Amino acid sequence: MARTVIEARNLSKHYNGIVAVDRLNLDIREGEVYGILGPNGSGKTTTILMLLGLTEPTSGSVRVLGWDPTRYPLRVKANVGYIPDQVGFYGDLTAWENLMYTAKLNGIPRQEARKRIAQALERVGLSDVAHRPVRTFSRGMRQRLGVADVLIKDPKIIIMDEPTQGLDPESARQFLDFILELKKEGRTVLLASHLLHQVQAVCDRVGLYYRGKKALEGTVEELARRVLGFAYRILVQVRKDARRLIEPLQRLQGVQRVEIKDDQTLIVHCERDMRPEVAQAVIQQGAQLLRLDMEMPSLDDVYTRYFQEVRHGRGAGG
Amino acid sequence: MAEAQVVERPVVREKEGSPWTGLWAVVAKEMADHLTSFRMYILEFLIAITAVGTVSAASSAIRSVAGAQPKFLFLKLFTVAQEPFPSFVDFLGFLVPLIAIAMAFDAVNSEFTQHTLARILSQPIYRDALLMGKFLAGLLTQFLIYGAIWLLVFGLGIFWLGVPPTAEEVGRALWLLVATVFYGGVWMAVALFFSVRFRQPATAALASIAVWLFFTVFWPMIASGLAAMIAPIRIGLPEEILAQARWLLALRRIAPGWLYTEILVALLRPEVRTLSIVLPFQLEGAILGQPLPLSQSVLLIWPHLTGLIAATLILFALTYISFQRQEVRA
Numbered sequence: 001m002a003r004t005v006i007e008a009r010n011l012s013k014h015y016n017g018i019v020a021v022d023r024l025n026l027d028i029r030e031g032e033v034y035g036i037l038g039p040n041g042s043g044k045t046t047t048i049l050m051l052l053g054l055t056e057p058t059s060g061s062v063r064v065l066g067w068d069p070t071r072y073p074l075r076v077k078a079n080v081g082y083i084p085d086q087v088g089f090y091g092d093l094t095a096w097e098n099l100m101y102t103a104k105l106n107g108i109p110r111q112e113a114r115k116r117i118a119q120a121l122e123r124v125g126l127s128d129v130a131h132r133p134v135r136t137f138s139r140g141m142r143q144r145l146g147v148a149d150v151l152i153k154d155p156k157i158i159i160m161d162e163p164t165q166g167l168d169p170e171s172a173r174q175f176l177d178f179i180l181e182l183k184k185e186g187r188t189v190l191l192a193s194h195l196l197h198q199v200q201a202v203c204d205r206v207g208l209y210y211r212g213k214k215a216l217e218g219t220v221e222e223l224a225r226r227v228l229g230f231a232y233r234i235l236v237q238v239r240k241d242a243r244r245l246i247e248p249l250q251r252l253q254g255v256q257r258v259e260i261k262d263d264q265t266l267i268v269h270c271e272r273d274m275r276p277e278v279a280q281a282v283i284q285q286g287a288q289l290l291r292l293d294m295e296m297p298s299l300d301d302v303y304t305r306y307f308q309e310v311r312h313g314r315g316a317g318g
Numbered sequence: 319m320a321e322a323q324v325v326e327r328p329v330v331r332e333k334e335g336s337p338w339t340g341l342w343a344v345v346a347k348e349m350a351d352h353l354t355s356f357r358m359y360i361l362e363f364l365i366a367i368t369a370v371g372t373v374s375a376a377s378s379a380i381r382s383v384a385g386a387q388p389k390f391l392f393l394k395l396f397t398v399a400q401e402p403f404p405s406f407v408d409f410l411g412f413l414v415p416l417i418a419i420a421m422a423f424d425a426v427n428s429e430f431t432q433h434t435l436a437r438i439l440s441q442p443i444y445r446d447a448l449l450m451g452k453f454l455a456g457l458l459t460q461f462l463i464y465g466a467i468w469l470l471v472f473g474l475g476i477f478w479l480g481v482p483p484t485a486e487e488v489g490r491a492l493w494l495l496v497a498t499v500f501y502g503g504v505w506m507a508v509a510l511f512f513s514v515r516f517r518q519p520a521t522a523a524l525a526s527i528a529v530w531l532f533f534t535v536f537w538p539m540i541a542s543g544l545a546a547m548i549a550p551i552r553i554g555l556p557e558e559i560l561a562q563a564r565w566l567l568a569l570r571r572i573a574p575g576w577l578y579t580e581i582l583v584a585l586l587r588p589e590v591r592t593l594s595i596v597l598p599f600q601l602e603g604a605i606l607g608q609p610l611p612l613s614q615s616v617l618l619i620w621p622h623l624t625g626l627i628a629a630t631l632i633l634f635a636l637t638y639i640s641f642q643r644q645e646v647r648a
Contacts, residue, residue, distance in 0.1 A: 015645075045647060052440055054646045074335040074442040082440035088433025092351070104343035105441040149437065 002030040005157055005188050006051060011060035013046050013212075020046040022212035023060065028190060030156075033183050035199040036192040037303065038209030044192040045085070047209075048159055051190075052082055065156060078106065081150025085162035087142060091135030095126055095145055098134055099152055106153045113152070120148035124178070140171035147178050158182055159190045164198050176202050196299040206299065210310060224297030227306050234268040234278050237291035242266050248281055264290070333444075340443030344451025345458065352421055352459040361417050362463060368413065369467050370474065372399070372406035377478035389609065392483040393490060393586045395475045406471070407582045410498065411575060412534070418502035419526045421459065422509035424519035425452045426641065431519070436646050449641050453510060453634060460502045464495055489612045490585050497585070497619070500626040501578040505530065507633030514641045533573040541569035563595050574629060577622045584618045593618060 008026040012019065021043040028034045036044050049055040050062055053069030053076055062069055069076040089098045096117060103113035121127045124144040129137070137145065143163065150158055160179075164172040172195075179189055179202045193199050199206060200220050208216040208223065216223055238245065245266060246258045254274055259267040268278055275294055282289050352358050376398035380391055399405035426449070429435040439445060468491055472483055483491075508529055512522035545566035551558045570576045580593045588609030610618070 049646060054436070054439055070333075072334045073444070074339060077440055078442040080440070082437065084433065084436040084440070086433045087437055088435075089437075090351075090434060091432065092355075101343065101347050102441060104346070105340045105438070105443050107340070107442070146437075153441075 002032070004028065005030045005065055006190065007063040008047075008051070009061045011047070011050060011062060012058050013043075013050060013055065014058045015046075019212050021050070021057075024212070024214055026207070026214070028188060030188055031183065031186050032204040033179060033189040033191065033202050035203035035206040036190065036209060037194060037196065037199060037206055037299075039194060039307070042209040043212040044209055045161055046212075048082070048161055048190070048192060051159065052077060052080060078153060079156045081153060081155035081158040083143075083146040083150055083158070083160045083163055085165060087146035087149070089134040089137075089142060089145060089149075092133055094131045094133055095121065095137070095148075096130045098145070099149060102149050102152050108152070116152050116154070117148075120151040123151065124148045140167050140174075143167060143171065143175060144178075147175075155187065157188045157190065159192075161192045162194075163191065164193065164195055172198060196303055200296075200299040208303070208306060210307070215310070216306065220299050220302070221297060223299070223302045227302045227309075228297060232270050232273055232297070233295040234270060234275060235291070235293040235295060236266045236268060236278060236282060236289070237264055237293075238266075238282065239288035239290060240264065241287070245282060245285055245287060248285055249278065252277055252281060335444075337444045337446035338450070339447060340441065341447040341451050341454070344443075344448055345455045348425075348452050348455030349459055352455065353462070357420055358417075358459075358463075361413075361420055365409075365413050365417070365463070365467055366470065368409045369406060369470055372403060372409060373471050373474050374478065375400040375403050376405065377475065380479065390487060390588060391479055391481065392472065392475050392487040393588070395471055395479075396491075396494075397582075397586045407586065411578065411582075414498055414502045414578075415505040415530050415575075417463070418456070418460065418505035419509040419523065419530065421456045422452075422506045423513055423523040423526050425456075425510055426513040427517050427519050427522060428513075430517055439646055445642060446638075449510075449514075449638060453506070456506045456510075457499060457503055460499045460506075461495070464498050464502075468495055486588075486612055490588070490615070493612075493616060493619070494582070494585050497578065497581045497623055497626065500623070500630055501574060501581075503630035504574045504626055504633065507630050507637060511633055511637040511640065514637050514644065534575050537573045538570060538576075541566055541572075544569055560595065560597075567595065571622075571625070574626060577625055581619045581622050581626075584615050584622075588612075588615060590615075590618075593622075 004027050006026060006028040008024055011021055011024040011026070013021040024043075024047060026047075036047065038044055046055065050057050051064055051069060053073035056070055064076045065079055067075050089095075090101075093101070099117045099120065100113060103117065108116065117130075118127070121130050124147050126141060126144060126148065129141070134142065134145065146163075163179075164175050167175060176198055179191065182189055183202075189202075191199065191203060203220070205217065205219055206223060207214050216226065218226070236242070236245070236249075240263060242262075242264055243260060246260060249255055249258050249266070249268055252270075252274065254270050254272055254277075256269040256271060259269065261267060268274070270278075273294060275292060279289065279292055282292075373395050376395045379398050379400045380394050396406050399408065426435075429438065429448075438448060472488075472491070476482060505526070509522065509526040512525045513519070516522040516525065545562050549558065549561040549565045551562055571580075584590050584593055588611075589607050591604065591610060
C-alpha cells in the first residue's frame with residue numbers, strides 16, 4: 001500500500017469562537033486524487049490552509065510528507081503546490097514574468113527556471129501568450145497558468161481549491177484532464193470542490209465535509225452504497241411487456257430488487273456490475289432487448305440525499 | 319511550580335529556515351514594479367521638473383550676487399527661492415510624502431484584491447520576507463530617485479555656476495539624501511500600515527493622506543493651542559514665555575515634516591548653530607555667521623535623524639505585527 005503523504009489527527013481550527021474545522025482526521029495516500037466535498041463554509045479552505053501552514057491549527061496535528069507544516073513550513077511549501085480558488089497573478093506582468101517570480105521565490109536557478117517555465121507553459125498551452133500581460137487573460141487561461149505555476153516547483157502534492165469554478169465546460173474538462181495527467185506522473189492531488197460530477201470524474205476517494213467535520217469518506221461507490229443503499233442500477237429497455245421479466249431477473253444472484261418504470265423499462269438494482277447476466281436473462285425470456293445501460297451511482301445523488309438526511313437529523317456518520 | 323509541569327512544558331516550536339528566504343526576489347520584483355509603473359513616472363517627472371525649475375531660478379539668483387557669497391553655493395541651489403517660486407527643499411517637503419504614500423498605499427491590499435497573496439505565501443517563503451521586501455524595495459527606490467535628482471541638481475549647478483562642489487557640500491548633500499529617504503520612510507510606513515489594515519486601496523490612500531494633512535496643516539495649530547494650555551503665560555514673565563516656546567517646539571517636533579525642515583535648515587545652512595531656543599547670554603563669545611563644520615551640523619541633526627528612523631521602524635513594526643496576525647483568507 002502506498003505511503004500516507006498527508007496525515008491530520010484531531011485537527012481543529014476556531015475563528016473567533018466559530019469552529020471552522022472540528023477534530024478532523026485525514027489520511028491521503030501517495031498518488032491518489034482525493035476530493036474534499038462540502039457546502040460553502042464547511043471548512044474545506046481552512047483545512048487546506050492548515051495543511052500548507054498558512055494558518056495555525058487551534059489543536060491537533062498535521063504531517064505533510066512527514067513534516068509538520070507549522071514547524072517546517074518552507075520544506076512543506078517547497079514540495080506542495082497550491083492553486084487557490086480564484087488564483088491571481090500580477091496583471092501588469094506577463095505570464096512568463098509571473099512564473100519567473102514564482103521560480104525565484106522557490107530559489108530555482110535562472111537557467112533551470114527558464115527551462116521549467118518554457119515546459120510548463122507549453123504543457124498548459126500558453127506558450128504563444130507567454131509574453132502578454134496576464135490582465136488580458138481569460139478566466140480559463142488564468143486557471144491554466146495556475147497549473148503552470150505549481151508545475152514550476154515540481155511538487156509531490158498539488159492542492160486545488162475549487163479549480164473549475166467559473167470555467168466554461170470545455171475549459172473545465174481540459175482542467176480535469178490536467179488533473180488526471182498529474183496523477184499519472186505520480187503526484188498526489190487534493191481537490192476541494194462542490195462541483196460533484198467533476199469530482200466524481202477524477203477522484204479516487206472522496207471525503208464529504210459538513211460543518212467542519214468529515215461526515216463520510218470513501219470511493220464514490222462506497223459512499224453510494226452507504227448513503228443510497230445500492231451501488232449499481234441497470235436500466236433495461238425491451239420492445240414490450242417488461243413486467244414479465246421482473247420475476248426471472250429477481251431470481252438472479254446479486255440482484256437486490258427490480259423496479260418497473262413503464263411497459264418497456266425496468267431498473268435493476270444490484271450489488272455489482274451484472275450487465276452480462278441481466279442481458280442473458282432477458283434474452284432467455286425471449287424479450288427483444290432494445291437497450292441495456294448501467295447508471296453509475298452519482299455523487300450528486302449521494303450528496304443530495306446525505307444532506308437531506310442531515311437536515312432531518314438522521315445523518316449517517318458525522 | 320510543580321516539577322511535573324516543568325517536564326510537560328511544550329517543546330519550543332522553533333521554525334526552520336531564515337525569515338529572509340526569498341527576500342531579494344521580493345525586493346527585485348517590487349523595485350521593478352515601482353520603477354516601471356506609470357504612477358511613478360508621473361511623480362518622477364514632477365520632481366524632476368521641480369528640481370530643474372527651482373535650481374535654475376536659484377542659480378540665476380546666486381549668479382547675480384555671486385561676488386558677495388562665495389561659500390556653499392551648491393547648498394544654496396537647494397534653498398534659494400526666487401519669487402514667486404518656492405525653493406527646491408520647500409517642494410521636497412511635500413513631494414516626498416506624496417511619493418512615499420503613492421508607493422505603499424496599495425502594497426499589501428492589492429495582493430488581496432488581485433488574489434495573489436495566497437499563491438505567493440504558498441511559495442517557500444515566510445510572510446516576513448514579503449512585507450520586508452516591499453518596504454525595503456520602497457526605501458531603495460527612494461534612494462534611487464532622490465540620488466538621481468541630487469545628481470541632476472549638482473550637474474545643473476556645475477553647468478550654471480561654473481564651479482565644482484566642495485567635499486563639504488557633497489557630504490552635506492549626502493546626509494540630506496539619507497534624511498530625505500527616511501522622511502519618506504516614515505510616510506511609507508504609514509501608508510504600508512494602512513494598506514495592511516484596509517482592504518480597499520482607496521481607503522488606505524485617503525487615510526494616509528489624512529494623516530499627512532493632519533500633521534502638516536492642523537498639527538502646528540494644535541501644537542500652539544496645547545503649548546498655551548500646558549504652559550500658559552499668566553503675567554508675561556520671560557520664564558513663562560520661554561517655557562511656552564519650549565513646549566511649542568517640543569510639540570511641533572512630533573510632526574515628521576517639522577523634523578525634516580529642521581534637518582534641512584541645519585544641513586543646508588552651515589551657519590545655523592542650534593535648532594532650539596537660544597537666549598542672548600548663551601551666544602556670548604560665539605562668532606556669529608561663521609559656518610559649522612559638517613560633523614557639528616550632523617551632531618545637531620542627530621536626534622532628528624534618529625527620530626525619523628525610529629518612527630519609521632516603529633511604524634513598520636506595527637505594520638508587521640498586524641500583517642502577521644492577518645488571516646490569509648480574504
